[in-house]
Amino acid sequence: MNELSYREACRQAIREAILADPRVFLMGEDVGCYGGCYAVTKGLLDELGEERIRDTPLSESAFVGAGIGAALAGMRPIVEIMTVNFSLLALDQIVNNAATLPHMSGGQFAVPLVIRMATGAGRQLAAQHSHSLENWYAHVPGLRVLAPATVEDARYMLAAALADPNPVLIFEHVMLYNASGPLDDAVSAVDIEHARVRRPGRDVTLVTYGGSLPKTLAAAEQLAAEGIDAEVVDLRVLRPLDMATVAAAVARTHRCVIVDEGWKSGSLAAEVSARLTEDVFYELDAPIVRVCSREVPIPYAAPLEQAALPQPAAIAAAARALLGTAR
Amino acid sequence: MGGKLHLDHDHLLHLLAGMLRIRLFERKCAELYQREKIRGFLHLYDGEEAIAVGVMEALGADDAVVATYREHGQALARGLPMDRIMAELYGHVEGLCRGRGGSMHLFDRTRRFFGGNAIVGGGLPLAVGTALGDQLLGRASVTVCFFGEGAVDEGEFHESLNLAALWRLPVLFVCENNLYSMGMALERAESNIDIHARAASYGMPSEVVDGMDVVAVEVAARRAVDAMRVDGGPRFLECRGYRFRAHSMFDAQLYRDKAEVEQWKAKGPIVRLRQWLENSHVVVDDEIARLEQAIEAEIEAAVAFAEAGAPEPIEDLERFVTLDEVPE
Numbered sequence: 166m167n168e169l170s171y172r173e174a175c176r177q178a179i180r181e182a183i184l185a186d187p188r189v190f191l192m193g194e195d196v197g198c199y200g201g202c203y204a205v206t207k208g209l210l211d212e213l214g215e216e217r218i219r220d221t222p223l224s225e226s227a228f229v230g231a232g233i234g235a236a237l238a239g240m241r242p243i244v245e246i247m248t249v250n251f252s253l254l255a256l257d258q259i260v261n262n263a264a265t266l267p268h269m270s271g272g273q274f275a276v277p278l279v280i281r282m283a284t285g286a287g288r289q290l291a292a293q294h295s296h297s298l299e300n301w302y303a304h305v306p307g308l309r310v311l312a313p314a315t316v317e318d319a320r321y322m323l324a325a326a327l328a329d330p331n332p333v334l335i336f337e338h339v340m341l342y343n344a345s346g347p348l349d350d351a352v353s354a355v356d357i358e359h360a361r362v363r364r365p366g367r368d369v370t371l372v373t374y375g376g377s378l379p380k381t382l383a384a385a386e387q388l389a390a391e392g393i394d395a396e397v398v399d400l401r402v403l404r405p406l407d408m409a410t411v412a413a414a415v416a417r418t419h420r421c422v423i424v425d426e427g428w429k430s431g432s433l434a435a436e437v438s439a440r441l442t443e444d445v446f447y448e449l450d451a452p453i454v455r456v457c458s459r460e461v462p463i464p465y466a467a468p469l470e471q472a473a474l475p476q477p478a479a480i481a482a483a484a485r486a487l488l489g490t491a492r
Numbered sequence: 493m494g495g496k497l498h499l500d501h502d503h504l505l506h507l508l509a510g511m512l513r514i515r516l517f518e519r520k521c522a523e524l525y526q527r528e529k530i531r532g533f534l535h536l537y538d539g540e541e542a543i544a545v546g547v548m549e550a551l552g553a554d555d556a557v558v559a560t561y562r563e564h565g566q567a568l569a570r571g572l573p574m575d576r577i578m579a580e581l582y583g584h585v586e587g588l589c590r591g592r593g594g595s596m597h598l599f600d601r602t603r604r605f606f607g608g609n610a611i612v613g614g615g616l617p618l619a620v621g622t623a624l625g626d627q628l629l630g631r632a633s634v635t636v637c638f639f640g641e642g643a644v645d646e647g648e649f650h651e652s653l654n655l656a657a658l659w660r661l662p663v664l665f666v667c668e669n670n671l672y673s674m675g676m677a678l679e680r681a682e683s684n685i686d687i688h689a690r691a692a693s694y695g696m697p698s699e700v701v702d703g704m705d706v707v708a709v710e711v712a713a714r715r716a717v718d719a720m721r722v723d724g725g726p727r728f729l730e731c732r733g734y735r736f737r738a739h740s741m742f743d744a745q746l747y748r749d750k751a752e753v754e755q756w757k758a759k760g761p762i763v764r765l766r767q768w769l770e771n772s773h774v775v776v777d778d779e780i781a782r783l784e785q786a787i788e789a790e791i792e793a794a795v796a797f798a799e800a801g802a803p804e805p806i807e808d809l810e811r812f813v814t815l816d817e818v819p820e
Binding site: 190222224230236237238240262266267272273274309331 | 556587588590591592593597599600601606607609611614617618619621622626648652654655812813815816818819
């Protein structure tokens, strides 16, 4: 076991991918000289050179589209977008080109492209740098959407994403970069198909992903102290959803809380809830409950920002209420 | 591709044939649209044939093409098979894209034809990318990117020109300026109607050419591509022309006078070359008539091919949403 930061895991993954395959390169805003806006790529320009670590102008649509074109031509680009809010400037390229070309061309063209971006709130960056819009992308057929929440996933999801012949989006939560965790020496790869049970439990299933995983695990610990045994499922893959794992967990506990930093309306939590209702309705002993962000643009001031986000106390309270309802 | 241009009988007739092939194919498309064999949007290229035909003369098989939604002409000039284009317009599985794309989305991997793109400006970043990919993979290829003058107003135009110039990528940006972006006249949309001058502001060699003169287009395209093969950098070619037909089959053309259209038709690319060939006695007897007959026969065969086809089976609807491997 090695202790590693999430940021360092991301960096090692990029470095390894570029060294392993001459077709792989990274491009994005300030990934080179600056070292990445979240310091993920610090030092890589010096080691790997300007051809593999390419600083781009502030042209999200052009450099994302260029990534798609380079993938069409035979490269395996990694494109970094500073935050999901900025990715909206490249929405045309991601949704109208990357996601459609394989199907619309009748299978003639693949788009083996990886797009990494930061997501989420917690750093007091206000409403244009803090949103969680990954479910917008999870809506779109043709894309695979990943949310590494652990150091292990941050370290190994990239290689799996690059091996996928389809466009893959990786969402890195800004509050995870400084987090550290163990990296098992015996593990050298992860799948990008399955959700994973991060904490087994009998009484209630807490489903979450990304930056909400540590908060949900913290809530589970609070609940454990009260004698409530919560199971925590990390979705990991937001599209296509691994509902089999989630449904199996709910079938064990018969109660479910979904924790999602996105807004409740039209959220990924809504999708998971609807599918559980369709698939395992008769396993449920209580209504499904969602803990999501408050329906506001994420504000700057710390108390307001924190009040807008799902917190361990609210997650635990939701689980408690659910068990109360059922009893 | 490349090399010197010989303006002899054979070559000029070849250019005329290329343009006639597009014009007559699309005349048939319009007819088939009225008969409801073709549906959806159908954007015809009448009047602009010299641009696709002239530019494609400068390309080789290894070069890449990114096209627009008005791309039947670009596709035919690039050598995409007419019968499979027609089957695509019919929405049949025998079509180039199995009937998934239709008129606006013709793709052909074997000819490096990276699609008709129906988002105005959306193809420009892709073209920057295919040029980047080719450069990184050590290929000597260039990418030609077609777009209309309406695309100039999109942010993707400026982002893409800057990136191609900054990274010195071999993209030939070909602006098909037909004076109207759908119903919006050039002078009503542009603060500066000299489009090629805007490209020059990115430090990119930029030229403007009469888009109804196929020889002039070919000469300019060859000059640009030859230069790109030497220095690797991008070029810009504004081809000024006119669209004779409506924007699409739904367009009542309330925004322009019939007289204006007739004026442009009189100096159209086909009539102009044809008259010149006849008046200067470069062509003899019924050479052009025989050419037209051969094209009509090809069109007839293409229609028969499309008629004989069928829509893709519903069971395959979700096939290729994601791929199991990268097609090689």
